[in-house]
Amino acid sequence: MKQPPYHISIPQNLMDLLSLYRKNPASLLMAGGTHLLNHTLNREGEHYSILSLTQLEELQKISRTDRYAEAGCCVTINRMIETAYIFRSPLLQDTLCQMGPYPIRNSATVGGNLCIPGRRKDLFPVLQLLDTRVEIRYVKPKRNKRMSMKSRWIHINNLLSHDGEINLAEGEMITRVRIPYYDGNFTFHRKVNIKDDFYLSVNCLATIEKGVLSDIRLIFTNEEKLIIRNRDIEANLLGRRFPLGKKDHDQLMGNLSHFYMPNENPYETYLIRNLFRQLLESLADPPENLQGTW
Structure with a gap:
């Protein structure tokens, strides 16, 4: 049998x-x-x-x-x-x-x-x-x-x-x-397809008080074991006033490559930069993104 x-x-x-x-x-x-x-x-x-x-x-x-x-x-x-x-x-x-x-x-x-x-x-x-x-x-x-x-x-x-x-x-x-x-008042969650059923996601928790970022937690993951929470990125954002000026915005985008190790897949690197740009834009628009008490 x-x-x-x-x-x-x-x-x-x-x-x-x-x-x-x-x-x-x-x-x-x-x-x-x-x-x-x-x-x-x-x-x-x-x-x-x-x-x-x-x-x-x-x-x-x-x-x-x-x-x-x-x-x-x-x-x-x-x-x-x-x-x-x-x-x-x-x-x-x-x-x-x-x-x-x-x-x-x-x-x-x-x-x-x-x-x-x-x-x-x-x-x-x-x-x-x-x-x-x-x-x-x-x-x-x-x-x-x-x-x-x-x-x-x-x-x-x-x-x-x-x-x-x-x-x-x-x-x-x-x-x-x-x-x-x-107890933060801002959240950000984005998830996009990389290939097949693998996704790249960016998640963020933050506290914004009178336009100033007083706390932030930021993490990237591509589902293939890669999880990056870089405290240098968070420290670079902490204390900044939003919306950012063009000089500060360009500086943060330029510094991203120093904090996030570029992947062999150029499409994934492009997605990381694009999602990070979306995060900065969301932080600059608190009326729509601020979360009230749950």
């Missing part, structure tokens, strides 16, 4: 899931499966062990405090959109609403979007700007050989290795994200 191409386990609690994952760390974790079904489970001749997360209610919870909101890794994109009043971030809301059509957003999850191999999708740069922390859980045997669940929180910056891959040890998984509230 021919062996099926995959074996699916459906744990009923987190301890069972992590115990199975420790025994077989090569298993694929599946919640919504939007990327997994389209890009991973299509290689003929390979056998897959799949751990389904669909029955774990603990990973589908949303909560908040006065300082931050939390979402389990299996919270869907549409559910985050529907509970936008909890996350209180116009930038996050704009990003979520542009993450594909409704049926995809209804299945795609927070954890899945963060952990796609070799890709840094829409959520990652935005959560970086918001200084998000992620909870990582795993099980470890005690002296009596019984399993004990462990957890740790890390900043999302530390989730990536030097080569841009997700930096998790065998048997570890992301279970929650903790998103602090940001």
Whole structure:
């Protein structure tokens, strides 16, 4: 009898899931499966062990405090959109609403979007700007050989290795994200196609007071592991009054090439410059772009 191409386990609690994952760390974790079904489970001749997360209610919870909101890794994109009043971030809301059509957003999850191999999708740069922390859980045997669940929180910056891959040890998984509230009044989100289904995005959070930029967080990403948040760019913008004069505008555009390493793809370099120009124009138009209290 021919062996099926995959074996699916459906744990009923987190301890069972992590115990199975420790025994077989090569298993694929599946919640919504939007990327997994389209890009991973299509290689003929390979056998897959799949751990389904669909029955774990603990990973589908949303909560908040006065300082931050939390979402389990299996919270869907549409559910985050529907509970936008909890996350209180116009930038996050704009990003979520542009993450594909409704049926995809209804299945795609927070954890899945963060952990796609070799890709840094829409959520990652935005959560970086918001200084998000992620909870990582795993099980470890005690002296009596019984399993004990462990957890740790890390900043999302530390989730990536030097080569841009997700930096998790065998048997570890992301279970929650903790998103602090940001009190700025300006957001900017642009996403354009580079090739196939790869996109270049520019995201910005800022505070503008009486036309003066008092705080800014800016990040570029091209989904192919490249994420650039250059503090020199931010420092160069900080304290400037908008709208800019022509001299200051030309200086900032000229300095961009020093802060952003030109890519081998000239089209991508052109897009970066064009999107940065759009950002400067948006900062110069606060009545339309300033965000009120969420």
